[in-house]
Amino acid sequence: MSTSEASEALLREFLADPAHLTLDLATAVTRCAKALDLQHAVVYLVDLQQRYLVPQTDVAPPIPVDGSLAGWAYRTQALRVEESHTGGVTAWLPLLDGAERLGVLGVHSPALTTATLIRSRALASLLAMMITSKRAFEDSFVRHTRTEPMHLTSEMLRAFLPPRTIGNAHVVSTAVLEPAYELGGDAFDHSLTQTTLHVSVIDAMGHDLASGLTSAVALAACRNARRNGADLPALVRRVDEALAGWLPEQYCTAVLAQLEFETGLLRWNNCGHPAPLLIRGDQLIVDALEREADPPMGAPAQLSAEPRRTHEMRLEPGDRVLMYTDGITEARTREEKLFGLERFADYVIRATAGGELAPETLRRLIHSILDSQSGGQLRDDATILMFEWRPPDR
The missing domain is CATH 3.30.450.40 (GAF domain)
Incomplete structure (x- = not known):
């Protein structure tokens, strides 16, 4: 032999x-x-x-x-x-x-x-x-894979988080979340079906165990509704009901979105959250996804007489959409300058132009933000989720 x-x-x-x-x-x-x-x-x-x-x-x-x-x-x-x-x-x-x-x-x-x-x-x-x-x-x-002890709230939230990066032949979605060991209420989710990418970024009120519990309930309600076949409006409604019923004094802001692989149709709900950013080629398409935000998720939505609004837009191949929490744009440098939206978008644009993989872009971006902070510590949770639509050539 x-x-x-x-x-x-x-x-x-x-x-x-x-x-x-x-x-x-x-x-x-x-x-x-x-x-x-x-x-x-x-x-x-x-x-x-x-x-x-x-x-x-x-x-x-x-x-x-x-x-x-x-x-x-x-x-x-x-x-x-x-x-x-x-x-x-x-x-x-x-x-x-x-x-x-x-x-x-x-x-x-x-x-x-x-x-x-x-x-x-x-x-x-x-x-x-x-x-x-x-x-x-x-x-x-x-x-x-840990270099220091993790706080209880962070331990609970990380048990709910999906892998940092998911993808298939049509789309890739990737996320980063800091501070890694001391999370308060930030969370993200992304998942794939045969036809659709589902994504969400959540920012709960406060920075304690109750905040982490709020995000955990919101994530669980999202997944439960999605896996039971709910469309986006019904999914958002299910999260509102879960938070209002179980944690009536808590709330969270969020963007929840769905992207169809074949058509590039993006649907999203903005629940009191910073608007997503659209990067097309080598430029930020200003205000492309800017819409008037609905109330935060939970009791505030239940008290509102206005129905939630689902927005739609068709992406172009190669488009990158960034969803984030305000801990990113409100981070301050050692000189006490805001990191800001323009610097945030410019970093991604330059990385895209250089052919960098999406997960690597976010890894280096969050390190750049952390390294610019006094003591390397953020003042608030900071989450970025980016997805890129890249359909195979037809």
């Missing part, structure tokens, strides 16, 4: 064995690498703020996302190769769960051959699925 056939046999044996489902990640990596005839492999998961790639072993140190080849593979979602100080080469491969960036896989080998590269890619795909299936219930993954 050839080496290749032996490796394939070992991999089939590994995958066919139900016992591998209960293996810890380090053991699974070792066995998979051996089955694929790879010398050595290490998984690095990105930390919560996407500043470091943290190894799932105590042998290697964390690697900065910025200023390293491993980080370059993460940022660009592409293969990078470098010479190893111990001899041979190290291939850095992105670990992806669909559109979501989990981290990178480092594979060390004497030389990078076509066969080695194919096996390394296969290992990266397999491990990404393993990590995705286990991280919801294995706290070891969470601990490895």
Whole structure:
């Protein structure tokens, strides 16, 4: 039997064995690498703020996302190769769960051959699925990706949040949320059906546990209505009823939207929230999505005699829509200047013109805002969600 056939046999044996489902990640990596005839492999998961790639072993140190080849593979979602100080080469491969960036896989080998590269890619795909299936219930993954203790409100909200990035052949949606460990009432949601992208950005009144609970109830009501087949007006109404019934003294502002993949038709409701921004090509289309806002969600809406309004607009291929909370535009630099709407939009425009991936644009943008703050701390929660409509060529 050839080496290749032996490796394939070992991999089939590994995958066919139900016992591998209960293996810890380090053991699974070792066995998979051996089955694929790879010398050595290490998984690095990105930390919560996407500043470091943290190894799932105590042998290697964390690697900065910025200023390293491993980080370059993460940022660009592409293969990078470098010479190893111990001899041979190290291939850095992105670990992806669909559109979501989990981290990178480092594979060390004497030389990078076509066969080695194919096996390394296969290992990266397999491990990404393993990590995705286990991280919801294995706290070891969470601990490895946190650099400081998390507050209770933030812990509760993050349990409700979806992956940072989702997408398919028609659309990509990505979000960032700070302060990572001390959230008050900001939250976001995005999901896909066969025909539609559903997105929402929520900002609850206050900055305490009640605020977090308000956002959590709003998210749950959104999902419950959506999964029961409600259209957008009925979904918004369900959130209003849930908040008014369970938390009558609390409220939140929000933008809830739906984008049809095939037509680019965007529908949205603005419930007392900053209007979304539309970036088309290399410019901000001023006031394109500016509409008079309805009352905030919850009791204020229930007390209003006016019905909520659903707005519509047809996007063009390549359009990017930004939804955000006021913690972004009201953030202040060390010189006490507002970050502002223009600087916010300009940053995204320049990144788009440079061909940067949407998740990377938001990662660098939120770091830019944080790094400009005194002590690196925001005065309020700051959330950005951006989606891009990119239909396949017809």
